[in-house]
Amino acid sequence: MKPALFDYVRADSLDEALDVLAAEQGDARVLAGGQSLLPMLSMRLARPRVVVDIGRIPGLDVIEAAKDVLVVPAGLRQATLLVHPGLERSHPLLAAALPWVGHAQTRARGTVCGSVAHADPSGELPLCLVALGGSVRLASKRGRRSVDAREFFTGLMSTDRREDEMIEALAFPGAKREAGYAFREFGRRHGDFAIVSVAAIVTAVAIEISVGGVNDVPARRVWPRLDGSALDDALNTLAWELDARDDIHADQRLRRDLVRSLGRSTIAEASRCLA
Amino acid sequence: MPRLRRDETTSVRFTLNGEAVSRRADPRMLLSDFLRHECGATGTHVGCEHGVCGACTIRIDGTMARACLTLAVQVEGAEIETVEGLAPEPGRLSVLQDAFRRHHALQCGFCTAGILMSLDTLFSDEPEADEVRIRDVLGGHLCRCTGYEPIVRAALDAVSRLRSGKTNV
The missing domain is CATH 3.30.390.50 (CO dehydrogenase flavoprotein, C-terminal domain)
Structure with a gap:
């Protein structure tokens, strides 16, 4: 259970990561927390030519909260979101589901966007994103686009993400008043x-x-x-x-x-x- | 943005249990293998190699992590702590390790290193951790000998001793 050979790029900026994705024509995988990608590499279900590490890109772990929408960037770890102040009030569904995402040991490293990119059918975060009617913000050298979560997941571990795109952030709409979660x-x-x-x-x-x-x-x-x-x-x-x-x-x-x-x-x- | 080729090794510098170390790794080397084979730190065990069993749990920059779900090249500059760093000095055990011994919280010992690292991190982050939290964190580990009950007893004993200010024995 060891990964196959791959080249490794530590991106210093989002642009650099997108350059690699564009150049590799679908043969690159993005490494953030690694909690979904590493098992895929070790089991050789994924054998990319290049792994692009986005873990050192500055600012990729800063949550934006605007008009009740929680914007979760690519580097934000699941454990960090779980202790985000006020999450229980603003996003009660996420607060209830996050403790079920993997184990404490994997939540400490795993990212929210990574789990959505992996699109495991049993994943709690894809489920929450669909339930809340959230959206996936994708970036590539060609530009940016936002996809409704309900159209993003297209099958078993498959998504609408194109080969040169990466998930830049997720948008989770806040709790509606007069709704129970x-x-x-x-x-x-x-x-x-x-x-x-x-x-x-x-x-x-x-x-x-x-x-x-x-x-x-x-x-x-x-x-x-x-x-x-x-x-x-x-x-x-x-x-x-x-x-x-x-x-x-x-x-x-x-x-x-x-x-x-x-x-x-x-x-x-x-x-x-x-x- | 340096690109490390698949067949090249690079020097990875980090601190291991407080000591600065530097060893070479190629891109695909897992941190679990790096610690054991390159650093000689064989206290970290390798079980399932896909993040399920918890035997390889260590601390990276103060948080618990699976060494098998981390590439060696990712920990450049990081602070790594492993089970070798728990005992205050040779011949002495930490409060948690001593509780494990007294409560027979291990038999074959394969899973123990990872469980100790998780519980040690829990108790330093949450000194008031209760049985629910202990069982929650233990949920990330598999033990095929003990049935877990002695581990929970040892953890509860250790956390109460740590709260009352007991130091390492």
Whole structure:
């Protein structure tokens, strides 16, 4: 389990990193915290010609908060966001989900943008970004663009990012007044990959539910304020619609059960937060 | 923006348990291998090599980190601390290490170095850490001997001794 050979570039500025990405035509990978990339390199699921280290670029770890939108730059570590002052009030969903992202030891190094770039189907941060209707800010030598999170994730560990682009920042919209937020997850061990994770946002008129760990990309549904057996029916339909698969961690049936039960309890918790 | 070629080595300078060291590494060398093979610091163990087991946990610039999820070239200029740095001097154990011994918190000892580094960091960052926090941080480690309960007991004993001002034994 050692990475294959690669060249290493320590970028001093974002421009330098983008130069390498443009020159390598898709054969370069960006290294920030390394908590997703290093396992990919060691397992040789990724064999880039060049690794571009953005860890020393000044200013890439400064959070911007403008008009309730939290702008998380490429170098910001998950552990830093977790202790960001006021996060529980401004972004209660992120505050609830972040402790589930990896382990304390990986959150200390792993970045928020890196987790989104990696786009693991069980990732909590992609799920939150989709649930909140956030956006991904991409940069390349050709310019900058912003992609809606709900269009960014295109499949299993695939995204709309083009080969010469890197995620410069993520924009997480702040909590709406008159909405309740909740996050729940089931895994074999706290910090392991989610077997099923659920984010719920409940308002006076609607339930928004987003489910991770089941499909290749986070799945989102918006329902009216269903309750009782109508909510059970909706969750059951959702559980069957999501194309759950068997793997070594859980079979389809457990995943469907978890969508129903975690869905129910997460929606209930978000409703309590609203009340 | 120097580019280090795949077959070249470069000198990586950093401090290891307070001592300045410099060793050569090529781009793909993992920090876990660098510490063991180049620096001779074999206290850091290598288990899964993809960040799951926690055996290689060390401290980089004061925060806990997986050595196997870090490239050696990334730690240029960093302060690295490993299990070798925990004991105050040869023949003496830190409060945490002593608690591990008294509570039989290890059997084969393979996972121990990483767990000690995580708990030592937790107790220095959060002197009031309770059992919930201890179990949360232990969640990042696998131990196949103890069943974890003696580790939790040792950690609770150590943190209470540290709070009451006990120094290393």
